[in-house]
Amino acid sequence: MDNIHAPTVPAGPSSRPLANGNAKHLSFAELQVKKESLEAELKALGGVLDSHGVNMATPLITPDGFPRADIDVAQIRTTRARIIHLKNDYKDIMNTIEKHLHEHFASIQDTEEAAPASTSTGRAENLLGDSIPATLEEPFAKVNSVAAGSPAEVAGLKPGDEIQNFGYVNKANHDDLKKVAECVQGNENETILVKVSRRVESSRRQELQLNLVPRRSWGGRGLLGCHIIPL
CATH class of the missing domain: 1.10.287 (Helix Hairpins)
Known part of the structure; x- marks a missing residue:
């Protein structure tokens, strides 16, 4: 039988192209x-x-x-x-x-x-x-609902917010929001930087950076207390 706990890829040179190229x-x-x-x-x-x-x-x-x-x-x-x-x-x-x-x-x-x-x-x-440019990134998900008293509400998330970055997760790598769940699970009780775009007027949006701390002890279901849907 193969060694089941051995890594499935070898160490050494990078085994795949970087997401941004060489x-x-x-x-x-x-x-x-x-x-x-x-x-x-x-x-x-x-x-x-x-x-x-x-x-x-x-x-x-x-x-x-x-x-x-x-x-x-x-x-x-x-x-x-x-x-x-x-x-x-x-x-x-x-x-x-x-x-x-x-x-x-x-x-x-x-x-x-x-x-x-x-x-x-x-x-x-x-x-x-x-030297990092302040670019407007394309959103990949939308906040559908936020529970009262939840970590999401404490961080300032609101229904309708469009998520541009959730920690290391963005439009290019979110994998149908699976990476968001992975990021939340791996950062319980740690601060995650969430960048959102929020409509403040009919023709204007506001770019915000929020600090979200996933936790179980807030009194509701899940670590965030909000529902996020893909765009």
């Missing part, structure tokens, strides 16, 4: 956005494994070679494979960022070159963060 051709801003997206998704996937009480190395078979019946073996294997994919992509992104930083600091003026080496990382992070 990382070497991305700008600083695009690299930073991609890096943060990968970090958020890896954190959420780690939360999925934690919810099952396993990690990347936990055996999924019994001593006599049968799949364990106390855990969802299929979901754990899928989650582990996804983590390996993302870690390979993350390594590529960080290598590319490092290359860009070396090129940047090699070209700055003498006054910048004379600054202490220990401050290079901080200056680089400011450069990356400040």
